[in-house]
Amino acid sequence: MGEKVVAGQFDLSDRQRYREKLQKCLTGLERLLREKRFDRPKNLMGVEIELNLAGPDGMPKMLNGQVLERIASRDFQTELAMFNLEVNIAPHRLGGRVFDRLAEELRISLAYADRKAGEVDAGIVMIGILPTLDRDHLVSANLSEVDRYTLLNDQIVAARGEDFRLDIEGVEHLVCTSKSIVPEAACTSVQLHLQVTPARFADVWNAAQVATAAQIAVGANSPFLFGRELWRESRPPLFLQSTDTRPPELQAQGVRPRTWFGERWISSAQELFEENLRYFPALLPICDDEEPLDVVAAGGTPGLAELVLHNGTIYRWNRPVYGIADGVPHLRVENRVLPAGPTITDVIANAAFYYGLVRALAEESRPVWTRLPFAAAEANFDTACRYGIDARFVWPRRGRYGGTGVVDAVTLIRDELLPLAAAGLDAWGVEAADRDLYLGVIEERCRRRVNGASWQAATFHRALEQGLNRDGALAATTRRYAELMHVGEPVHTWPVGLPERVAPLGFADLG
Template sequence: MGQEIARAQFSNTDFDLFHRRLEEETALLGRYVRNGECSSRGPITGFELESWLVDSEMNPAPANAAFLESFGSSLACPELAKFNVEFNSMPQPLRGEVLSRLHSDLGELWRKARTTAESVGVDLVAIGILPTVPAESLNLANISEMNRFRALNEQILSARRQEPLKLDISGHEHLSVEHQDVMLESAATSFQIHLQVPLERVLDYFNTALLVSAPLVAVSANSPFLFGKDLWAETRIPLFEQAVDIGGFREASHGPLHRVGFGSGYARHAISEVFEENFQHYPILLPILSEAPPEQFAHLRLHNGTIWRWNRPLIGFDPDGCPHVRIEHRVIPAGPSIVDMIANAAFFYGLVEAFANEYSEPLIPFAQAKDNFYQAARHGLGAHVVWKDGEKLPVKPWLLHELLNKARLGLNRLGLAEADIAYFLGIIEQRTISGQTGSEWQRRFIAKFPGEFSTMTREYLNCQKGGEPISRWPL
C-alpha cells in the first residue's frame, strides 16, 4: 500500500485482469513455499512508526506535505491524513546490541523529525489516538494528496454501497457516530513491528504472534480517548476495525472475515494459506495492474496491503532478490516514548522466540487467543485471559511471574546483549508494577483535570520529549 498509483478510477477489465494475475501469483507463492524457495535468512527486525502533526493548540495540523518536503528522507512517507506521517527503519539482524541500535536510530530519526516539524510551524507526537482530534477534522479535505488514498476511499464506499461507516464502541463510556468516508482510519496510529524469520519457521512464528497479541496490547495500551469519550484501554483496535468495515464475498460483511481483524484461524500447514484466503475470500479493492513478472508478486502484495490483519504476513525481497516472508505485528500503538516502543518490541521478540521454540503447537485454541486479545485491548492490565488448560489469569501477575521470564529466555536464545535485555524488559516490568501504561496515564490525568484534553496532550508531548519511560511520567 506504500506505492503511489497513476489513477483512482477503474474499469471492469482492470478488475478481471488483476484477478487473473493475483490468481497466478497466489499459486506461484504456494509452490515457492512448498518447495522451500523463499529466504532462509533471519531473524531480522524492522518497524514502522505512524505519528501526528499538531499545532500550538495540540489540534491535528494538516501539514505533512510541507514536513516531508523539508525532511527529505526516504525513511518518511505520508499516511492517509495530511496530519499523519510514517517513519520506517532499516532492517537489522536480531542479535547482539540490536535493541540499543534500534533505540539510538529511532531516537536520532525522531529528533531530526521534531526539528523539521518545528521549522514548518508544527510539532510531532507519537500517540495511538490524538485525544484532541475532532470528528470534523476527519474529512476528505484532509486526505493526503495521493491517488491511492482517494481510490481506497472510493472503493471501500462502493463496497458498502455508499452506506456511511458507523462507530459503536462501548467501554468506560459509549460512543456512537456515523461517518461518510474512511478518514476515521487516520485517527489510529501504530508502532508496527516486523520480524523476518527463515521460511521453515515462519508458520510457527506467525501463529505465536497471534498467541502473544493479548499481553502485548495490554501492556502497551495508549489510546483510551476518542472524541472526548473514555472507551477501551486500546480504543485504536475497535476504531480501526469499524473504520474500514467491509467483509468478504457474498455479503459476508457481518461474518468472521473482515478487512481489519484478528484473522480466521491459525495457519495450519503453510503460511501461504493466508494469501490463499486473501484471494478466495476478499474482493479486490485496488486493481492496479503491473507489468512486473509474476515472481515479483506485485498484485499479491498490493492485495495483501488492503487486508489489515492485526498480525499480517508480508512478502518482501532480500538484497539478493530472493523472496522472503516476514510477520508484521500491528497491535501496538504509537508512543508513549521512544524507549517504551523499543521495550515493547523487545517484549514481542522475546515472547515469540520463546513460545515458538518451546511448543510445537499453539497453547490455546485460536478462538481463545482472539478473545484474550479483545479482552486485553478493552481492559488493559486489568484484563483476565484464559491460558493453557483453561486457566483464567489476571494479566498483571501473568506478565510479572511468567511472561517476562519467557521473554528473557527468548531474547537470550536470540543472542541479544544481556545489558539490553535487562534494561528494556526492566521498562516493561516497571510499567506493569506501576500499572501506568500510556492509557492509564491519560485516564489519571483527565480524572484529575476533567475535560482538559489539550492540556493533557501538551503535557504528554513534553514528557515524550523528555524521553523517560511512561512508568516515570508525573501527572
C-alpha cells in the same frame, strides 16, 4: 499500504482479470515455496512508526506535505491524513545491543523531524490516538494528497455503499457516522517486522497471534476518540469500523471484515495468502505487466505485485509479507497491534518484549496454541483492548490436568511471559544489558499497573477535577503527554496530573 498506486476508475472486466492474475501469483508463490527458493535465516527485524503532527496547543496540524518537504529524507513518508507521518527504520539483525542502537537511531530521526516540524509551528507526537482529534479533523479534505489514498477511500466507500457507522462502547459510548475512511487515520501504530524462513513461518505467526493480548495489556495508549473515553486501546475497534466494507446485512451473514484477527491457527504461510484470495474481493484491481509463472519458470524472482497489493488492503493484526531483497524472496511477519509511544524507551521495550516472546513461544516443545483455542486467543486480544493493564486472560493451566483458567494479565506477564521473553532474547543473542533494561520497563509497568492509556485517563480525570472542561482537559493532557514524551523517561515513571504550567511541544532539545 506502501505501494505506489496510480489509476482511475475500474471497469467491470478489471476485477475478473485481477482475480486470475492473483491466482497466478498464488501458484507462483507455491512454486517458490516448494522449490525452497527463499532466503536463508538472517534474524532481521524492522520498525515503522506512525506519528502525529500537533501544534503548541495540542491540536492536530494538517501539514505533513510541508513537514516532509523540509525533512527531505526517504526514511519519512506520508500516511493517510495530513496530520500523519511515518518513519521507517532500516532493517537490523537481532543480537548484541540492537535495541540500544535502534533507540539511538530513533532519537536522532525524531529530533530532526521535530525541528523541521517546528519551522511550521508543529511538533511530533507519538501516541495511539491524538486525544484532541475531533470529527471535523477527520474528513476527506484532510486526506494526504496522494493518489493511492484517494483511490483506496473511493473503493472502500463504493464497496460499502453507505456511510460508515462508528459504535464503540467503553467507559463512555461513541456513536457517529462518516462518509469516508479518514477516521482510520486517527490510529497511529508501531509495526514490527520479523523476517522468517518458510519452515518457521507458521510457528512464528501463531506465536505472534498468542502474544497480541499481552502486547496490548502492557502497551495500550489510545483511550480517547472524538472527546470520549472508550477502550484502553481504541484503535482496533476504530480501525475495524472505519474500513468496514460490509453493510449490516453482510455482517449479519458472517462475512469477514477486512480488519481481521483471523480464525484459526495455521501450518504454513500459504494458508494466509489463500484466505486473502478466497474471502476478500479486490479493492484496487490494478494489474502489473509481469507474468509471474513465466518468471518463476525461468528461475527468476517474481514481484507478485497483485498479491502484494491485495495483501496490503487486508488489515490483519499479524500480516504475512512477501518481499524481495537483493533479488532473493523472503517472508516476514508484520505485527501491527501496538500503538505508537509513549516514549522511544517505551517503544523499544515493547519491541524487545515482542521479539523475545515470539521467539520463545515459537520454539516451545508443546506450543501454547496446541493448548489454547483460537477463539480464546482472539477473546484475550479483545479483552486487552478493552481493559488494558487491568485485563484478565484465558490461558492454559500448568500441570498434568491441563485445560484453561483465567489469570490477571499482569500476573501472567510477570510470572510466565517475561521469563520467556528473556529466554527468547538470549536465543537471539541480545546482550544482557539490553535485555534487562528493556524487559525491566515492561516489568515495572506490570508492577505499577501503568501504561500510556492509564496515564492519559488518570491525568484527564485529574484535569477535570481541577475545573477544566472536557476539551480543555483533553488538550492539557495532550500537551503534558508531549512534554513528558520529549523528556523521554518511560511512562511508568510519569507523575499523574498537570503541572502548574504545561509546556508547548518540542522534541528538538533531544537532538
